Amino acid sequence: xxxxxxxxxxxxxxxxxxxxxxxxxxxxxxxxxxxxxxxxxxxxxxxxxxxxxxxxxxxxxxxxxxxxxxxxxxxxxxxxxxxxxxxxxxxxxxxxxxxxxxxxxxxxxxxxxxxxxxxxxxxxxxxxxxxxxxxxxxxxxxxxxxxxxxxxxxxxxxxxxxxxxxxxxxxxxxxxxxxxxxxxxxxxxxxxxxxxxxxxxxxxxxxxxxxxxxxxxxxxxxxxxxxxxxxxxxxxxxxxxxxxxxxxxxxxxxxxxxxxxxxxxxxxxxxxxxxxxxxxxxxxxxxxxxxxxxxxxxxxxxxxxxxxxxxxxxxxxxxxxxxxxxx
Numbered sequence: 001x002x003x004x005x006x007x008x009x010x011x012x013x014x015x016x017x018x019x020x021x022x023x024x025x026x027x028x029x030x031x032x033x034x035x036x037x038x039x040x041x042x043x044x045x046x047x048x049x050x051x052x053x054x055x056x057x058x059x060x061x062x063x064x065x066x067x068x069x070x071x072x073x074x075x076x077x078x079x080x081x082x083x084x085x086x087x088x089x090x091x092x093x094x095x096x097x098x099x100x101x102x103x104x105x106x107x108x109x110x111x112x113x114x115x116x117x118x119x120x121x122x123x124x125x126x127x128x129x130x131x132x133x134x135x136x137x138x139x140x141x142x143x144x145x146x147x148x149x150x151x152x153x154x155x156x157x158x159x160x161x162x163x164x165x166x167x168x169x170x171x172x173x174x175x176x177x178x179x180x181x182x183x184x185x186x187x188x189x190x191x192x193x194x195x196x197x198x199x200x201x202x203x204x205x206x207x208x209x210x211x212x213x214x215x216x217x218x219x220x221x222x223x224x225x226x227x228x229x230x231x232x233x234x235x236x237x238x239x240x241x242x243x244x245x246x247x248x249x250x251x252x253x254x255x256x257x258x259x260x261x262x263x264x265x266x267x268x269x270x271x272x273x274x275x276x277x278x279x280x281x282x283x284x285x286x287x288x289x290x291x292x293x294x295x296x297x298x299x300x301x302x303x304x305x306x307x308x309x310x311x312x313x314x315x316x317x318x319x320x321x322x323x324x325x326x327x
Contacts, residue, residue, distance in 0.1 A: 071089045071093065072090060072291045073088065074291070076291075077290055077291055096295070097299050098299065100274050100292075106263070110247065113257070114247045116175060116179060118182075118239055118243040120179055121185075121187040121193065122238045122239045124183060124184070124187075124190070128185050129193075129197025129198040129201055130201050133201035148195065150186070150190070151191035166256060172256060172257075173259075174257075174260065187246075188252075189241075209226070247265070247304060253266055254266055268296060272293075
């Protein structure tokens, strides 16, 4: 049996432990709210996640809006009680938009005039970037500066001179209007891709090249066997950016391709006119509405969303490792 002294001592120990916990409570709260080093506490994480959610909502709101309205019938569009969620998923908007855009043939032409120039531009930018990064030659800095200057020149400034040049070469109305500049390092924003490859190839240790030279490898073999496999993140990021920029380019495509070739963004610009031509006098679909327009917009960006969905891991890795973030 416990003695009276033992019970008193046990009680004193419990009271002392309670006092220690009370004194330690502000320290624990401070650590919980601010973190150990000020960058891992609850308040810091709350601010960061709130900022990310806010920025993400700004970017996602147009897509959410288009997706919601593209499934609305005319009755839902006119009903003030239906806001975001339609009463029924009205798929006829997509059927009409599919016909207006002439989706499948237009998609094939769009891929034709975007994928091939993007591949050519990525390959040429890799060669030029490797040359600037690994070789020394006269007026190298001047040439590199001229390459970067081309990035700040808007392509619209060169539209008319290039159109006259392409017209004389009888390239207007063909893919070569996009492919020829890309093959000579003058495609859409080629300078930034050259800069990405230049920065990436500079990070490759020269000891690898020296070891390859000792084994009898030439510059071309070193480029193919060593440099390119290590530059996969730069290749991915350059191709994806190039693909998106060629896809979204409408001014140059309309001028150079004329009526011979078309793209989904160009067809989207003519959406209302094409709709009126196809459905004039149609009793069921007399006038275009916001639901049909939003469905057409969703169809035009859907291929890009699919491409990003399947390549997002490599895209993020490429942005991180190629140094495009400025790190």
